[in-house]
Structure formats: structure tokens, C-alpha cells
Amino acid sequence: ETGVTQSPTHLIKTRGQQVTLRCSSQSGHNTVSWYQQALGQGPQFIFQYYREEENGRGNFPPRFSGLQFPNYSSELNVNALELDDSALYLCASSYRDGGQETQYFGPGTRLLVL
Amino acid sequence: AQTVTQSQPEMSVQEAETVTLSCTYDTSESDYYLFWYKQPPSRQMILVIRQEAYKQQNATENRFSVNFQKAAKSFSLKISDSQLGDAAMYFCAYRRLRSGSARQLTFGSGTQLTVLP
Numbered sequence: 001e002t003g004v005t006q007s008p009t010h011l012i013k014t015r016g017q018q019v020t021l022r023c024s025s026q027s028g029h030n031t032v033s034w035y036q037q038a039l040g041q042g043p044q045f046i047f048q049y050y051r052e053e054e055n056g057r058g059n060f061p062p063r064f065s066g067l068q069f070p071n072y073s074s075e076l077n078v079n080a081l082e083l084d085d086s087a088l089y090l091c092a093s094s095y096r097d098g099g100q101e102t103q104y105f106g107p108g109t110r111l112l113v114l
Numbered sequence: 115a116q117t118v119t120q121s122q123p124e125m126s127v128q129e130a131e132t133v134t135l136s137c138t139y140d141t142s143e144s145d146y147y148l149f150w151y152k153q154p155p156s157r158q159m160i161l162v163i164r165q166e167a168y169k170q171q172n173a174t175e176n177r178f179s180v181n182f183q184k185a186a187k188s189f190s191l192k193i194s195d196s197q198l199g200d201a202a203m204y205f206c207a208y209r210r211l212r213s214g215s216a217r218q219l220t221f222g223s224g225t226q227l228t229v230l231p
Contacts, residue, residue: 002158033218042118042205042221043159056218088157094217101209101217102149105159 002026004093004106012112013081021076021109023091031055031096032074033103034066037088049074050096078111086113116141118208120222127196128230134181135191135225137206145211148182148189149219154202162204165189167211193227201229 003026013019025032031050035043045058049068063079072093078085088110092103118139127133139148150162165173165182172180177197181190193200203226207219 002160031217035219040224042207042223043219045218045220048218058218090159092159092219096217102161102164103217103219104161105151107156107158110157 002104002106004091004104006089006091006106006109008109009107010110010112012114014114015081015083017081018077018079019081019111021078021089021091021111023074023076023093023106025072025074025091025093026104029093029095029104030072031094031101032068032072033092033094034074034076035090035092036060037090037108039087043090046076081113083113086111116143116146116208116210116220118206118220118222120206120225122225123223124226124228126228126230127193129196129198131196132192132194133196133227135193135204135206135227137189137191137222139187139189139206139208141187141208141210143210147209147211148180149207149209150178150180150189150191151205151207151221152200152202153205153224159205163191196229198229198231201227203227 005024033048034046037043047057052068067075088108092105094103148165177194203224206222
């Protein structure tokens, strides 16, 4: 039990729709990272937020966007959904303290795009 | 760019025996962190063990230990006295140390561990 929660647990959308996934960070954490995990693969970094600002981005198009709120919870938004967006979306929270920063993961949201 | 390679897609071990999972990585940096995460069928990624590259001593956490060979860029995980609950997908991950940049994890492709009763 990491204290990181995500909602919803499962979601089914159709191609072209938009989706919002939510993450609640572990208490005391100020950084949140989002990852996409396709079936049978390791997670791929989407982006990271630190104190409400995007602090780095992986190789994902602009239709993947995010927000971090003052309470450090976060949202991942995906516009114009494509079939390849079907995956497990993981968020991870951490406390940035200058070096030792371990990411703790939520249980994930399984997105299916039809 | 950093890459992490796990060359064993699947491994199996008898309950109470010892198993070693392999991981190699490629980086031009001298300071970084390495991690092993476990992902059971419940999907939640759980931290197993962490190693700081500047530390010579190999990390241990109860039945889990690592063999960190910095020059060879190798980071293997040893699980002793394997238990049925150890069955999961295991991911090796790398994170750069440098401040001011995103501290994202770079993952390998995973090793599916089966524990046989």
C-alpha cells in the first residue's frame, strides 16, 4: 500500500474521444510522474510535474497533457484518442529533496480504446 | 539516452530456492540510481530495492539483494528463499541523479517470475 490512488480503475472509450485520468499523491509528496504501460512491456515516461509545473516530458504528442494541483493531486488528459492509446496508465508520486527520490506507484487505470 | 535491458523474459524457481534476475543498462553518467520494482497481477508497481551508483556496497532488503557491477553496467536481483508471493513481473529501472531535470524512470521490458510449489 503506497498511499497513491488512481481513478477510475478501468475505462472504455472510443477513438476520437477525450479522457481524463486522476491521481492522488502520497501525503507529503510534491512531484508526480505519469507512465504508459502497453501490454507486456515496461512503463514509458509521459511527463512529470513538480510544484504544479511540467518538469520534463517523454516522447508523447501534445494531445497528452496534464495538470498538478496545489494539493499535489494530478490529472492526465488525452485528446483525440487512438487505438494505440489502449494501455495501463500509472502515476507515481515522490518527494523531491535534492537526490534521493523514490517514486511510489498507484494501482493504475486500464484504458481501452475501441 | 539511457537504456535498460532485461534479457530474460521469463524465469521460474522452486519454492524456497534462490533465483537471480539479470539487468544491464547503458548510460554515460557516473551518478544515478537503479531500482527493482515488482508488479504482481494486481498491477501495482511495488518497490523492491534501490541502489545508489556512488555506493560500493550492494543493497539488501531481507530476502532480496543486488549484485551491482558499475564497470560492467550490470544490476542483478537475487531472491533467496523464494515464496509463492514473489511471483510477479520484475522490472529493472534507471534514474539519473542530476538535479534540475525530470527524474523519470527508464524501465526494462521485465522478467516474469513464476514460483513453483
